Amino acid sequence: AQTVTQSQPEMSVQEAETVTLSCTYDTSESDYYLFWYKQPPSRQMILVIRQEAYKQQNATENRFSVNFQKAAKSFSLKISDSQLGDAAMYFCAYRTPNAGGTSYGKLTFGQGTILTVHP
């Protein structure tokens, strides 16, 4: 079974600075997808960024980028020019490409990292 570990329960950053959130995962599969979701105090789960394991190029979405190291099974999220609105719980998640068997397309989540942004 796949597992996802976020080793940083809490992180903080000054507004306009850069912060990196860590995520490692364990899997025996070669093809899969990785996601970062943001959960603000409203509880709404919002997709931040997605990475396909077969793509070597790191995904980027505006101020958000990832450092995907497949061999090391590491998937960190970098937030540049941090803004007050970035304050939230961030979850790393893993998803297999196949819907059959025990995978059924579910997301396996890490424990989350609470990000605080200081003005």
Add this chain to the structure above:
Amino acid sequence: NAGVTQTPKFRILKIGQSMTLQCAQDMNHNYMYWYRQDPGMGLKLIYYSVGAGITDKGEVPNGYNVSRSTTEDFPLRLELAAPSQTSVYFCASSWSAGGNIQYFGAGTRLSVL
């Protein structure tokens, strides 16, 4: 653009009561999921469905039931509520598995006292 709609947003139940959490999506997605999120934790899968009439258990199905009579709706039933079911419940949907984005509802906060 409603997306995934969950009702109610909050509910307090007494031990032994039953209730149904409603979930509806308007994106014509085949796949729907119910997750629960305990304090300070990630989400865990309760039940899922890959289409109308097809449902199956996830990681933590005990104490819950689901049905999927239409593509749009995927209600979660709690029978004989217990304090261990105090949690935030999220419904999600996606077109299929793999890289397709799962869209989440706003969640239902349930307390069982």
